[in-house]
């Protein structure tokens with residue numbers, strides 16, 4: 602499982618890169634789509650040119666599809682295996698170590714071993730990584746990021762909490778919907794939607810608590826998964 606986790610970690614780094622690239626690619630791709638559409642409205646050019654434009658439009662569809670797929674680090678071939686969520690937490694921390702240090706974030710690790718769940722390691726790492734990215738985005742310099750892993754009676758819990766700016770009540774409905782984002786520059790609005798889908802596929806739940814009260818603001822996402830009995 603350690604080897605699987607290490608591979609998943611590598612893919613996670615690649616996944617983040619893909620996300621950044623995808624964001625750079627999205628706008629010009631959209632512009633191309635609009636331009637082709639507009640060009641196709643013009644009637645007075647040879648049939649041949651029309652055909653080429655239609656083909657270009659088709660290829661852009663393909664590109665969009667690939668971009669959407671690249672968003673996941675999941676690979677089809679992976680099998681679910683028993684993994685201690687503490688190991689997932691440690692791997693996720695390593696991925697974001699640089700930003701954590703640069704922002705001088707106070708990382709509080711409250712990780713108790715034995716929280717074993719049956720998971721697709723790559724997918725679970727992606728979820729935790731997404732939640733950490735969101736927390737880091739919400740946190741000011743020297744903010745607090747808290748990770749907690751616990752084994753319960755029939756479940757395992759993973760909490761990612763920050764004392765960042767929090768989420769206004771009117772956004773809570775939309776949070777898990779694809780493309781909802783408040784990040785004007787770099788948001789895709791896909792992180793939470795994707796995370797929720799992955800957790801539900803693992804028969805788990807993901808819940809959020811948040812406050813925007815000045816001085817007491819912050820957000821906690823809690824993932825619960827069925828405990829895997831050895």
Ligand code: ADP
Pocket residue numbers: 731735736739763765766767768776781782783784787788789790791792793794820
């Ligand atoms: P993105 O990060 O690309 O915006 P997400 O689906 O991951 O997409 O998040 C959607 C939105 O939820 C964010 O734009 C932000 O407004 C809000 N959000 C998520 N996590 C947090 C958090 N920890 N603190 C404050 N707001 C958050």
